[in-house]
Amino acid sequence: MVVMASFFSRPAAGRHEFSDVLGFVWRRWRAHPACLAWTLVGIAIATVADVMMPLLAGWLVSDVSRPAQGGALHHVMRDVAGLTGLGVGGILARRMAYVSISHLTSRVMSTIVTEAFARVQRFSSEWHASNFAGSTVRRITRGLGAIDTLGDTLLLMLAPEVIILCVTTAVLAFHWALMGLVLAVGAVALIGLSVMLTLGYVAPSAQLANRWDTRMGATLSDAVTCNAVVKAYGAEAREDARLAWVANRWRGRMLRSWLRGTNSANLQNLAALAMRMALIAGVALLWAKGRAGPGDVAYVLTMMFVIQGYLRDIGQQISVVQRSVNEMGELVALFHMKPDVADAPGAGRLVVGAGHIRFEHVAFGYTRQHGRLLFDDLNLDIAPGSRVALVGPSGSGKTTLTRLLQRLYDVNGGRITIDGTDIATVTQASLRGQIAIVPQEPLLFHRSVAENIAYGRPDATAAEIAHAARQANAADFIDRLPRGYATMVGERGVKLSGGERQRIVIARAFLSRARIVIMDEATSSLDSHSELLVQQAMERLMAGRTVLVIAHRLSTVMGLDRIIVFRHGRVWEDGTHAELMARHGGIYRELFEIQSR
Numbered sequence: 001m002v003v004m005a006s007f008f009s010r011p012a013a014g015r016h017e018f019s020d021v022l023g024f025v026w027r028r029w030r031a032h033p034a035c036l037a038w039t040l041v042g043i044a045i046a047t048v049a050d051v052m053m054p055l056l057a058g059w060l061v062s063d064v065s066r067p068a069q070g071g072a073l074h075h076v077m078r079d080v081a082g083l084t085g086l087g088v089g090g091i092l093a094r095r096m097a098y099v100s101i102s103h104l105t106s107r108v109m110s111t112i113v114t115e116a117f118a119r120v121q122r123f124s125s126e127w128h129a130s131n132f133a134g135s136t137v138r139r140i141t142r143g144l145g146a147i148d149t150l151g152d153t154l155l156l157m158l159a160p161e162v163i164i165l166c167v168t169t170a171v172l173a174f175h176w177a178l179m180g181l182v183l184a185v186g187a188v189a190l191i192g193l194s195v196m197l198t199l200g201y202v203a204p205s206a207q208l209a210n211r212w213d214t215r216m217g218a219t220l221s222d223a224v225t226c227n228a229v230v231k232a233y234g235a236e237a238r239e240d241a242r243l244a245w246v247a248n249r250w251r252g253r254m255l256r257s258w259l260r261g262t263n264s265a266n267l268q269n270l271a272a273l274a275m276r277m278a279l280i281a282g283v284a285l286l287w288a289k290g291r292a293g294p295g296d297v298a299y300v301l302t303m304m305f306v307i308q309g310y311l312r313d314i315g316q317q318i319s320v321v322q323r324s325v326n327e328m329g330e331l332v333a334l335f336h337m338k339p340d341v342a343d344a345p346g347a348g349r350l351v352v353g354a355g356h357i358r359f360e361h362v363a364f365g366y367t368r369q370h371g372r373l374l375f376d377d378l379n380l381d382i383a384p385g386s387r388v389a390l391v392g393p394s395g396s397g398k399t400t401l402t403r404l405l406q407r408l409y410d411v412n413g414g415r416i417t418i419d420g421t422d423i424a425t426v427t428q429a430s431l432r433g434q435i436a437i438v439p440q441e442p443l444l445f446h447r448s449v450a451e452n453i454a455y456g457r458p459d460a461t462a463a464e465i466a467h468a469a470r471q472a473n474a475a476d477f478i479d480r481l482p483r484g485y486a487t488m489v490g491e492r493g494v495k496l497s498g499g500e501r502q503r504i505v506i507a508r509a510f511l512s513r514a515r516i517v518i519m520d521e522a523t524s525s526l527d528s529h530s531e532l533l534v535q536q537a538m539e540r541l542m543a544g545r546t547v548l549v550i551a552h553r554l555s556t557v558m559g560l561d562r563i564i565v566f567r568h569g570r571v572w573e574d575g576t577h578a579e580l581m582a583r584h585g586g587i588y589r590e591l592f593e594i595q596s597r
């Protein structure tokens, strides 16, 4: 009863995923028609060769049961030659199918990984903020492995089984209509049972196991990525316990899924045995009634062995298909997701001249804030070439404002313009190419120093890279590195100090020739020499550009053209340092006095 209840409780999701994944795979196969056709033709020829074997074996038995004189020997030789031809033909055809499917699968896999990567890269910041990097990588790699298994099982195993069942049923029905009917009904019942067990009983538990598998990948990657924090707090044992908890749940789900697979295979094997017994009993009955001779019995028995060879693993194969479909499900889902932030149809390139930024009646709220707006009717006019500080308490919306300017999120209302052009009407790439970012935590690729500096302009010459490094006060320390500009910086730049990473990122901003700069002031304290070098580089970078500085230490913003104070997503105060300090009871003045103390 428990089994039956679960049969009908969740099959809909499984079926939906099945058609979704199979449709996805079919579309990819169809893109390589020659490989697909050769695979199918090869496997069809090999299967038909196998079907013909019992027929020839039957003829051989009939011929050898006659005296060897006369034409009987000739017939026997013909049967032997026929069997040899079928064997060799089957091997060659199967080889053609295997070679073709290897080409097909390798092409499909490389297309899928490239497309999946391209999509994931373009998903919004919101999506990346909500999905672990580790689970995304696991989703893709697990799905790729599954597509290989799925192709082999569907084309090289299940397709021949369907062919063999159809052809043998037809041949059998041609001899004895009733036997043909028994095979047809038995085969349909067997396949029906296999599909039902697989989709209704095994698939839901496999889906759950996969979700826990993804979760385990995420837990592993989270702890490994933050290993420095784990070490700093001596929290290895705590992280061990955390993983053990997830691993324990994962083990339970996996075990249940595997056991259900075994139960399902056993049931299917029993059903296959019943079908074979019915056929053997049928031919024995025909023999008793004198309607079948030794050749016929030999034919049915040989056919049984061939079919048995094919069908023995049908349950297993349907389970493999189901598992592969489940494993691909999360990968295929990536292809159905619409990017939250997309280029408008026919979006043009943004060309920034002076760098005049306007926020006009902007409304925005993060989706995870349940409809609550962070900005409501926000208006700002940032003059071209001005250097503006964004200050305010933590969570007041400073970073969000700069994210909206880069269009990492779409606004819910109003618009943002640069030099009069609505940023929603231009391509995201051209918009972001005009904005250089110096983040609080500089992120570097595990590539050479030169590649990291030239990330915004990969065509930059060595001389231009060195010039940018000099402007960013980075040239001296780069020259002292073991391989200079060719030195690899380590994962996320761990082989460089915080101040050095910061200056590499500033050099990157110099080289990008962006007209607008967003700086998120580093809160982590640098030593005073390092801080001076960074400060000088920043000053140089600001010259002649429109600059937004997210400032945490007010001492660094005093000399800027304008200071905008945010509170709860609203512009609370706006003016120069002197103007804001003149305001009694103002929050800037209060914050400044606290920090000065």
Ligand SMILES: Nc1ncnc2c1ncn2[C@@H]1O[C@H](COP(=O)(O)OP(=O)(O)OP(=O)(O)O)[C@@H](O)[C@H]1O
Pocket (backbone or CB within 6 Å): 126, 129, 366, 367, 368, 369, 374, 392, 393, 394, 395, 396, 397, 398, 399, 400, 401
């Ligand atoms: N991806 C996100 N999803 C949901 N809410 C977010 C997200 N990012 C930020 N928030 C929320 O939006 C509000 C504004 O955050 P924001 O990072 O813009 O503040 P901030 O002024 O830059 O703060 P800080 O000075 O601490 O960096 C906060 O309440 C924050 O919790």
